[in-house]
Amino acid sequence: MSRFRMPPQILRLVLLTLVIISSYFVLRMFLKPESFGEFGHYRGAALAERAALEPVFAGAKACAECHTEVIEVQDKHEHRRISCESCHGPARAHAQNPDVKTTAFAETRCLRCHAQEPARPITQKQIVATDHYEGKCLECHLPHNPKESPP
Amino acid sequence: MNPPITRRQLLGGLGGMCGWLMAQPVAQAAKQVVQKVLVSTLAPKGYDPFRHKWLMCFDIDRCIGCGLCVDACKTENHVPEATTYFRNWIERYIIRKPKAGSGEARGEVLVDSPNGGRDGFPPSLVPREEILKSFFVPKLCNLCEHSPCVQVCPVGATFDAPDGAVLVDPNYCIGCGFCIQACPYGCRFLSPETKVAEKCTLCYHRITRGLQPACVEVCPTQARIFGDLQNPIENDPIQEFFRKNKVNVLKPDLGTGPRVSYANMDKEVR
Amino acid sequence: MNLLLATAQAHTVMPIDGYVYPNEQNFLWSVLIVVYPYVTGLVAGAFIMASLVRVFKVKALEPAYRLALLTALAFLICAPLPLLLHLGHPERCLEVMMTPHFTSPMAMFGFVYAWYIMAVLLLELWFDYRRDLVMWSQQVKGPRGLLYGLMTVGVDDLSPRALRLDEKMCDAITIIGVPSAFLLHGYVGFIFGSVKANPWWGNVLMPVIFIFSAIVSGMALCVALYYFINWVRRQAVNDECVDEMGMFLFYALLVDASVEGLDWLHRLYSAEESIYILKQLAAGKLFYSLLIGQVLLGTLLPLLMLGSTQLFRRQIPMWIRRRFYLVSSLLIVCGVLAMRWNVVIGGQLFSKSLRGFTTYKMELHGQEGWPIAAALMILPFIILYVLMKLFLRPDQPTHEQVHGHQAAPAAGG
Numbered sequence: 092m093s094r095f096r097m098p099p100q101i102l103r104l105v106l107l108t109l110v111i112i113s114s115y116f117v118l119r120m121f122l123k124p125e126s127f128g129e130f131g132h133y134r135g136a137a138l139a140e141r142a143a144l145e146p147v148f149a150g151a152k153a154c155a156e157c158h159t160e161v162i163e164v165q166d167k168h169e170h171r172r173i174s175c176e177s178c179h180g181p182a183r184a185h186a187q188n189p190d191v192k193t194t195a196f197a198e199t200r201c202l203r204c205h206a207q208e209p210a211r212p213i214t215q216k217q218i219v220a221t222d223h224y225e226g227k228c229l230e231c232h233l234p235h236n237p238k239e240s241p242p
Numbered sequence: 243m244n245p246p247i248t249r250r251q252l253l254g255g256l257g258g259m260c261g262w263l264m265a266q267p268v269a270q271a272a273k274q275v276v277q278k279v280l281v282s283t284l285a286p287k288g289y290d291p292f293r294h295k296w297l298m299c300f301d302i303d304r305c306i307g308c309g310l311c312v313d314a315c316k317t318e319n320h321v322p323e324a325t326t327y328f329r330n331w332i333e334r335y336i337i338r339k340p341k342a343g344s345g346e347a348r349g350e351v352l353v354d355s356p357n358g359g360r361d362g363f364p365p366s367l368v369p370r371e372e373i374l375k376s377f378f379v380p381k382l383c384n385l386c387e388h389s390p391c392v393q394v395c396p397v398g399a400t401f402d403a404p405d406g407a408v409l410v411d412p413n414y415c416i417g418c419g420f421c422i423q424a425c426p427y428g429c430r431f432l433s434p435e436t437k438v439a440e441k442c443t444l445c446y447h448r449i450t451r452g453l454q455p456a457c458v459e460v461c462p463t464q465a466r467i468f469g470d471l472q473n474p475i476e477n478d479p480i481q482e483f484f485r486k487n488k489v490n491v492l493k494p495d496l497g498t499g500p501r502v503s504y505a506n507m508d509k510e511v512r
Numbered sequence: 513m514n515l516l517l518a519t520a521q522a523h524t525v526m527p528i529d530g531y532v533y534p535n536e537q538n539f540l541w542s543v544l545i546v547v548y549p550y551v552t553g554l555v556a557g558a559f560i561m562a563s564l565v566r567v568f569k570v571k572a573l574e575p576a577y578r579l580a581l582l583t584a585l586a587f588l589i590c591a592p593l594p595l596l597l598h599l600g601h602p603e604r605c606l607e608v609m610m611t612p613h614f615t616s617p618m619a620m621f622g623f624v625y626a627w628y629i630m631a632v633l634l635l636e637l638w639f640d641y642r643r644d645l646v647m648w649s650q651q652v653k654g655p656r657g658l659l660y661g662l663m664t665v666g667v668d669d670l671s672p673r674a675l676r677l678d679e680k681m682c683d684a685i686t687i688i689g690v691p692s693a694f695l696l697h698g699y700v701g702f703i704f705g706s707v708k709a710n711p712w713w714g715n716v717l718m719p720v721i722f723i724f725s726a727i728v729s730g731m732a733l734c735v736a737l738y739y740f741i742n743w744v745r746r747q748a749v750n751d752e753c754v755d756e757m758g759m760f761l762f763y764a765l766l767v768d769a770s771v772e773g774l775d776w777l778h779r780l781y782s783a784e785e786s787i788y789i790l791k792q793l794a795a796g797k798l799f800y801s802l803l804i805g806q807v808l809l810g811t812l813l814p815l816l817m818l819g820s821t822q823l824f825r826r827q828i829p830m831w832i833r834r835r836f837y838l839v840s841s842l843l844i845v846c847g848v849l850a851m852r853w854n855v856v857i858g859g860q861l862f863s864k865s866l867r868g869f870t871t872y873k874m875e876l877h878g879q880e881g882w883p884i885a886a887a888l889m890i891l892p893f894i895i896l897y898v899l900m901k902l903f904l905r906p907d908q909p910t911h912e913q914v915h916g917h918q919a920a921p922a923a924g925g
Contacts, residue, residue, distance in 0.1 A: 140413070394706070423707055423713075
C-alpha cells in the first residue's frame, strides 16, 4: 500500500456532502433578504417599513395650527396640559381634511378621569357621579376652563 | 465499475469548490458595502436611527387609570380589538388592610385589568374602608437592555433598533412564539390577524416623524414620561424624571435590564 | 363598544390567584409542542438503544439493533412536522436556515436536525446496510430492486477490505452519534430550560432531564415494538434480549427519576418567589397528569416492576418477567408523554405575574387541534411500517446470513 486510494464509498460520501453544503450556500445567496445585516441581525428595511405606517392621532401641534383661540383659553386653566385628542379622539383625518369630523365629545369622558376611585391619587379631583348631577357635566363646567360655568 | 477518477481530477474539483465557497463571503461583503454607499433605506427622510435613543418612564403616583392610553394605542396601531391583545395596559392594585391581630403589615393583594383598562375601571368590590392602599400601574414593553425576546428569536425578526425601540419585522417573523414565551413581562402576543408576534413599537411611525407615541399624547396627567436621551431638550422631562425620583424597574432579578423605569413603585408590583 | 363596556362592567376584581397579564389569556404553545419533544426524545432514546450494541458491544441486544435504528429514523423524519405546523407562517420556515440567529436555541434546530439525520442516522444505516443493499439490488427485481440499487449510490465494492471499512465507519459514527443524540435532545430541553422568564421551565437541569427521559422513552418504545413485531410475526421473543433491555431500561429510568427528584428537591428547598404558584400548579391543575400520570404510573410503578425483575430475577419466572417488561415499557411511554405535557402545557398554565392561572382546552379543529397531534403520533409508525417492509423483511436474508460473518445474525430473523 504505497499509494493512498480513497475507498469508493467514502469518495461518494465526500462528494455528496460537498454538493449538499454548496447547495446550501447557493440557496442562501438567493433567499437571504437584500437588507439583512445592514444594521444588525435583521432586515434593515424593516425600520423604514415600520416608520412608513400612517399615524392616526395628529398630535397637539397639528390642532394648534387652526384652533388657536381654543388653545389660548385652555392654556390658562387646569386642563392646559391635556392634549386635544385625549377628549376629542384621534384627529389626523380631520387635520388633513377639516370636513371629516372627530369623534363627538361625550360627557362620559369627564368621568373617565374624575369618577371616584380609591386607586387614584388624592390630588386628582374626584366625584361620586350619582351624587353629582351625573351626565350633566357641561351644564356647570366648561371643559376648556373647568372652573368657569357656561354663561 | 464507474470510470476511475484520477487524483488530479479529484483534487482539482475539490479545490475549485473550496475556492468558490471561500469567494462567497467576500462577494457578499462587497455587495453590502456597495449597497451601503449607494442606497439609503432610512425613512422618513432625515431621520437617522443612530442619533436618537428613545425611552419611556412612568410615575405611578400620577396615573389615574383613565385608560385613554390603552384605547389610543389600540386605535393608533390597529391592535386586534379582542380583550386579550394589548401592546400596553393598566393594572389596578388593591392592597387590603391586614386582618386584625394577624401581626402582618399588609393584607391580601388584588390585581385586575379588565379589558386592559381600556374602558377605565369598574368600582372595586373591596369596600373603601378595607383598603390599605390602591394604585394603578401602566405597563408596556420594558425596552430591555438585554432583551430576552431578541435573544431567542431564531431568524432575527425581532431586534433592538439603534434608537432604543424593540421592533418586530412582520414581514419576516415566522410566528413561532418563542419571543412571547421569553418575555417576562407578558408584553407580546401572537396577532390572530397577521399570525406574527406583535408588541409596543414606541409608535415608531410617530416618533420618527417628530410626534409623541399615541399613549403619551393622550395621557392627561403626564404619568408617562417620554423623551430622547441623545437629544435632551430644555427642561427635558425624562432627565428631570431621573433627577427628582427614586426609580425602580420590573423584575430586576432576571437580568433583562429594563430601561423603562417606574417612580414610586410599591413592592407588590411585578 | 357598548358590548365591550358591558363585559368590562361584568368583570370583577379577582383574588390574588386570579390575575394573569392580559396577553397571557391567549394560550400559545399547544399539544403540537407537546408532541415535538416527545418525538425527538423517542429518536434519541432509540438511537442510544442501538448504540448499546455498537459501542458497548451488548451482544444480547443485537436482534433489536436494526429495529432500533429504523425506529429512530421513522420518528426523526416526523420530528420537524409538529414544529412546522404550529408556526404562524410555515412558509417562512427556511429563514431559520438562511439567517439563523445564533443566540437563539431554536435557530440551531435546522442544523442540529440536519446533522443528526444526515451525518449520523442515515450514514450509520447506510454503512450498516451497504452490503445488503448491494446484494439485494442484484437479487430483487422490480421497483424495490431499483430502489436498493439507487441507495448503493453506485458503490458495489464488496471486498473484505471494503466491508471491514463499513464496520469501522459504523462504529465511528455511533461514537459520534451518542453525543449527537444527547445534543439533539439536550437542545430541546435547552429551548425550555433557557426561558428564564418562566420559573417552571428556566432551570439548568432541564436539558439533563430531557436527555434521560428521552433515553427512557426511546428504550421503552423499542421494547414495546420488539414485543409487538414478534407477536405479529408469531415469533417467540428472545428472552436474553428482553432481559437485557429490561435491565438497561431499569437503570435509565432510575437515573431519570433521580434527576427529576433532584429538580423538585432543589425547587422546594431553595423556595424562590415562584415556588408558591408552582406548588399550587402541581397539586391543582397538573394533579392527574403530573402526580398520577407521570410520577405514580409513569415512574414509580415501572421502577417497582423492573426493579423486582432485577433483584429477584431467579425467583420470578420468565413468563412473568416478560409481562413485567412489556407493561412497564408501555407505562413509561405514556408517562414520558405525560411529562412532556406537564412541561409544555404546565409552563403556560400560570401567569408570569405569579398571580394566577389560565386554562388550556384542547381544540378539535384547526392547525393545533388534537386530531392533527394524534395523526403526527401515528405517522412515524406508518413510516416505520414502510421502512420495515423495505429493510427488515423476514423473507429476505441479509448478507451476513448468506455469506456468514464474524458478527452474529442481524435483526429480522
